[in-house]
Amino acid sequence: xxxxxxxxxxxxxxxxxxxxxxxxxxxxxxxxxxxxxxxxxxxxxxxxxxxxxxxxxxxxxxxxxxxxxxxxxxxxxxxxxxxxxxxxxxxxxxxxxxxxxxxxxxxxxxxxxxxxxxxxxxxxxxxxxxxxxxxxxxxxxxxxxxxxxxxxxxxxxxxxxxxxxxxxxxxxxxxxxxxxxxxxxxxxxxxxxxxxxxxxxxxxxxxxxxxxxxxxxxxxxxxxxxxxxxxxxxxxxxxxxxxxxxxxxxxxxxxxxxxxxxxxxxxxxxxxxxxxxxxxxxxxxxxxxxxxxxxxxxxxxxxxxxxxxxxxxxxxxxxxxxxxxxxxxxxxxxxxxxxxxxxxxxxxxxxxxxxxxxx
Numbered sequence: 328x329x330x331x332x333x334x335x336x337x338x339x340x341x342x343x344x345x346x347x348x349x350x351x352x353x354x355x356x357x358x359x360x361x362x363x364x365x366x367x368x369x370x371x372x373x374x375x376x377x378x379x380x381x382x383x384x385x386x387x388x389x390x391x392x393x394x395x396x397x398x399x400x401x402x403x404x405x406x407x408x409x410x411x412x413x414x415x416x417x418x419x420x421x422x423x424x425x426x427x428x429x430x431x432x433x434x435x436x437x438x439x440x441x442x443x444x445x446x447x448x449x450x451x452x453x454x455x456x457x458x459x460x461x462x463x464x465x466x467x468x469x470x471x472x473x474x475x476x477x478x479x480x481x482x483x484x485x486x487x488x489x490x491x492x493x494x495x496x497x498x499x500x501x502x503x504x505x506x507x508x509x510x511x512x513x514x515x516x517x518x519x520x521x522x523x524x525x526x527x528x529x530x531x532x533x534x535x536x537x538x539x540x541x542x543x544x545x546x547x548x549x550x551x552x553x554x555x556x557x558x559x560x561x562x563x564x565x566x567x568x569x570x571x572x573x574x575x576x577x578x579x580x581x582x583x584x585x586x587x588x589x590x591x592x593x594x595x596x597x598x599x600x601x602x603x604x605x606x607x608x609x610x611x612x613x614x615x616x617x618x619x620x621x622x623x624x625x626x627x628x629x630x631x632x633x634x635x636x637x638x639x640x641x642x643x644x645x646x647x648x649x650x651x652x653x654x655x656x657x658x659x660x661x662x663x664x665x666x667x668x669x670x671x672x673x674x675x676x677x678x679x680x681x682x683x684x685x686x
Contacts, residue, residue: 328405329359329383332572334516335486335597336431340405342487344373346670352677357393359386359409383409391419400681401425401458407432414453425680428454429461429484432594433615434470450474458680463595464617482676487669488600490661496577497605507539508652509584511643512607514576514598517548517569519591522612524550524557526589528636531561533643540647541566543583545573580605584652587643590614591634600664606655610642627656 331337344356349372357376376397378389390413394402398421404413410428417426434450451474454460459480462468468483475481504510511530515521523544530542544554544567551569558567573579576598580586586602588611595617602609610629613619622628627650631642663669 329409336406338597339486355397359383391416394420399424403427405429411449411453414456425458427459428457434474455479466616467594484672485664485669486597487666488604488664489666490604493577493601493604497581503579504582509537509540509647511542511585511587512579512583513587514545517546517550522589522591523554525636527557529640532640536644537647543568545570545576547572585646589639603658603661608646608650610646625660
């Protein structure tokens with residue numbers, strides 16, 4: 328991984344590193360930088376290696392050196408821009424080392440629209456050299472198949488979420504919220520594709536019907552100053568709080584009334600799984616086919632008809648008119664993502680890949 332500094336992809340990789348059985352695997356975690364906000368949560372049996380490069384591209388010599396020293400049976404790379412580099416470096420790795428790449432975004436999504444031709448070429452020249460490609464949803468796998476062909480060893484594996492661990496964490500965390508409610512929570516990187524500008528506009532409309540509503544946003548990013556300015560323009564300064572990066576967002580779940588996911592585009596938001604594990608009612612945009620396919624018709628989940636502030640506001644108000652503060656619900660669609668089942672699927676793929684049958 329580039330680092331363990333906080334996003335959903337980082338949390339998935341940390342969860343895998345913690346959870347793969349130690350009686351079967353010796354787990355090493357290689358970080359391109361030495362940042363590691365989640366590293367203290369890893370089990371002692373995980374050996375963490377920090378290359379210390381300033382950027383992913385500058386980490387190439389360190390990656391080669393690390394792989395040649397450790398001589399791993401298998402390398403799992405977990406973010407698409409790092410996947411390109413790892414696969415380009417494959418000729419310098421030991422011949423027996425297998426490579427699995429996990430796709431953390433839609434192949435030609437929001438970030439790739441401007442440079443889709445370049446991205447397409449990168450995928451087509453690098454990804455076929457992987458021993459397997461892990462996609463999070465069927466929709467992602469379909470798009471990847473269209474890019475690199477059906478012979479590329481594409482598998483759909485669900486993101487692991489520690490359902491019981493999250494529920495225990497929610498129970499033991501102290502009060503985080505202040506003031507009245509309802510209390511809306513949103514979590515993610517403050518960047519354009521996450522749609523927090525859409526959320527702020529929608530929240531201003533929600534306040535016209537729920538004048539004591541609060542919104543807490545967990546995350547940091549390049550859009551923070553613009554979002555704060557938008558809050559001021561919308562006269563939301565007293566009811567919206569930006570709390571920055573929080574390594575344990577579940578500590579805010581306990582007293583939240585609603586989890587809101589306002590993204591323009593997501594492969595599959597991990598916060599959706601974490602919020603569902605805590606039983607939170609959820610409002611989301613139709614940010615990907617994977618999300619809408621999973622949540623269509625599910626109770627206690629409101630999927631906005633379109634990605635816009637009016638549509639999101641309407642869905643939030645519908646949810647707040649239906650649920651009471653503190654209501655929690657069993658989200659049965661979460662079962663395939665639960666930690667034992669999802670980690671077992673990863674373990675099976677690793678074994679198949681090492682046996683040479685994944686392709």
